[in-house]
Amino acid sequence: MASVTGKIPAFLRRREWLLAALVLLVFFWFNAREPDNYTFFKLLNQTRVYMVDVGFMALGMLLVLILGDIDISVAATAALSATVMGVAYRGGQGLPFWLSILLMLLTGAACGLANGLLVIRFKELFPMIITLSTQTLYRGIAYIILKDQSAGGFPAWYAKDLGYGSLPLLGLDVPIMLLILLLVFPFYYLWLHRTAAGRRLFAAGTNITASRYSGLHTDRIKLTAFLLNGLFAAIGGFFLTSRTGSVKYTIGTGFEMQAIAVAVLGGASTSGGRGSVPGLLLALLLLTALKNGLMLLYNDAFILNLSVGLLLILVVLIPNLFSALADRRRVLRQRLQLAK
């Protein structure tokens, strides 16, 4: 596990190991309780529901979080983009499917771009507030387009092969959308952690003023990050729709918080400068395993959310408590030294 450009590498490495350990722990714990239903084989199938769409959104969100910003309009972006796709295709009567997909991606990018422009133009405003209003704006536009109706009628392969299709690999049925997600990870990791562009992102997030004075085009970096975020959000929406086969202006509600939770769990900090791609993947796996297990055991969406919330807080709180203790110990030691 390579360390990340930014703050203390050792700390972050610890987080990823912690996540990996948790994943295994959770898996075996639930497997022991429900050996028939909670198997690796079945979990693979469940990744469709819990992992892929949120995963893409989290990937985009990671960029924004590293900058120290936040974007809570991603779910609305996804909904709007998917709406555009559905309406453009119009059940086969409209534009060809590939063109509809292209329009969807463009919409996502446009939404992200709009967010980015607003953020750099109005630096006084917290991105939270800006994306709060663009969230209602985007969903509202989706509503204007579709009203209360739903758009569907996509080509059969979209739902059958993408949404529910799998490829037999090594004796397992791996969902195609999962494969696509996993394929993205290595490239993403390389780009973020190993290229100059990625480093610039971390630099801007760590200290934006210093970065600007060092010659980085911080505005351009922000713009790019938000644009990509919008794009990823649209892709997430694309996979979400492949499972449901229809688009409504309400789709994806709540996904923005899940995306943030995944990214933060994976090591990103909302104050910027930190983030980890392997961490994100592990966080995704952990949440998938956890959510599915809880769903099986308790059949209750609220217990699910409660556990995710608890996990999120604990993962962030406990290291803080440890470092607070370490600080106190250090101060005590210094005082003792001085007293000598």
Next chain:
Amino acid sequence: MKRILSVLLAAAMLLSLGLAVTAEEPIKLGVVYKQTGNPFFEAAVRGFEEASKELGFEFIHNGPADSSNEGQIQIIEGFIQQEVDAIAISANDAAGVVSVLQTAMDKGIKVISWDSKVLAEGRQLNIDPSVAQNIGRVQVEEIAAQIGGEGQIAILSAAATHDNQNTWIKYMKEELEKPEYDKIELVTVVYGDDLTDKSYQEMQGLINSYPDLKGVISPTTVGVAAAAVAIKDAGMSGKIKLTGLGLPSEMADFLADRTCEGMYLWNPIDLGYAAAYASVAMVKGEITGAVGETFVAGRLGEREIFDAGDGGTFTIVGDPFRFTPENIEEWKNVY
């Protein structure tokens, strides 16, 4: 919290032990409804419970809190994972769940829709509470009688993707074409999505924007209850007439003070009960969902399967029942 968890865990483990011991695997049903926190579905679940005592099957039930399509898909995926024998669903989006239900059927799981159906390619049988035309017709008759045969009316529906809503509204509109309803004008149809908040606000919007509005039909238990509150809050009780499909327990107060003078519903307990019997019959192979087949739905008697006209089949439970201020006392504690 820990204690609740450990108790539940122990129970789960004991249950799994118990199940392993029994020689024959009991039939397992997965029941999905539109949303949790809805008394209509809570009553339907009681119907399932009643049937499960008589037939000896097990069932798990769930619905999304936000009455979303995605939520139902998640629940269905969970049921598939638990290898249920049949899924009984009241769908939020008739088209949206088709893919996942087809996946279920491919695995040998039987699929029955009830209350709000799924498209024909996603189900093997549909259970309608009553003949849809009747449901539409009686509500139009009721509102026409209440407003004296002329004036503006509006419809407060649930979601535009709810198949049952669309079907009933279609029949209502057809009914309104008849010459005796010439003086009645349907000004608009609004959607409350079966959410109390939204339904309330939609009703408020109707009151504020249509000053000549005389009557409202709300063919959804959440909608009619919210509309009643909105009408009462605006002080328009009696000036705007209200009817629809309402739960006696929710509407008892409003019938007592005449905010609503007459409404309809069928017994959701019976609906759940019939759906349970149909599911079990299908799992056992007694029926396949083809036209002409019959099955016995416990205390409801024999039910025949008809052509639904949408490429699939259906059967019905009974007739809509009229609740009035006079008979509401009797029913308000039943459901």
Next chain:
Amino acid sequence: MSKPPVKVFNPGRLLRNRELGLSLVLLALVGLIGLRNPAFASINNLQFILGDTAIMIVLALGMMCVLLVGSIDISISAVMALSAMTAGIVMKNNLSQAEAQALAEGAVSAAAVKVSTPLPLLLLLAAGVGAGCGLVNGLLISYGRVLPIVATLGSQYIIYGLSHLVSGGQAVYRKDMSEDFIQFTRGSFLGFNSKVWIMLAAFLVLLVFITYTRHGRRLYAVGSNAEAARLSGINVRAVTLSAHVIMGILAGLAGMLYASHDNKITQDMAMGYEMYVIAACVIGGVSVTGGSGKILGVALGALTIGVINNGLTMLRLTGNSEFWKKAIQGAVILVAIITNVYIQRGHERRVLRERRL
């Protein structure tokens, strides 16, 4: 040496006062919409808007305290749900019928009046639950050093989950409510809905607290510069904690108002409401980074949102459907906060210019 600046009545300066500007915008909105639809500007309707917005104002008052110290709380809707649900379950379990009073006009049968635990007790319970939630949030943020967004994001999930556990999967419907509770938000006094009076009471209390008490001023200090505040002897952690507790109490109260208004308490009620509240604060001029904001501004901000909401329905532009409004709302909020920024920049430029070097 130049003459000291004479205090002349400068109309320009008056206009730049944010609260006045906002009130003018509000009046303009009401006027414009009223022109198109006279029913909108009627006393009846305006009172209705006031009553409707009262809940948002109560919440915004609390949110202002939190924003002032430089924190944020997105779990308020969950707190509303938990408080209302707790009080609701208690009410439901203690429900009994009392002898009916005189037959209501036109009623067919004497509906027995439902009574339960006295309303003040229920309100206290809700406020207590809210305070508890606020306490947990505050502890996580000030002592646990967890970032406010992360802390309240997580607590939002947890609190909604608790609300579910408390409810036992059931909801509290009108038939489970005592008559007192149902009528709580339906009474009117001097022509104004009871919600308005409750809101006014909360407003006055908060006004006195923020402007005239030492602790209230400390909120501003912590938000402007936490380090400086700490060095001047203010217990920054305690102040932040107190802001969250205040928010919690107000959220608990708001939850009861909401439940009474809605006639229904579900485990997931009020989801998404926090966004409106934050928007109201921002429009009202509260700085999200902390340290500045006026109470009147907050009330005006919430009213603006309420007016837009209602106005859009009344204008019938949106065909009676609420969600066309959402897009316009989003756009208007955006415009409002951008205008805010320009006002702020103008203000800063002016201050710089007036500096005597």
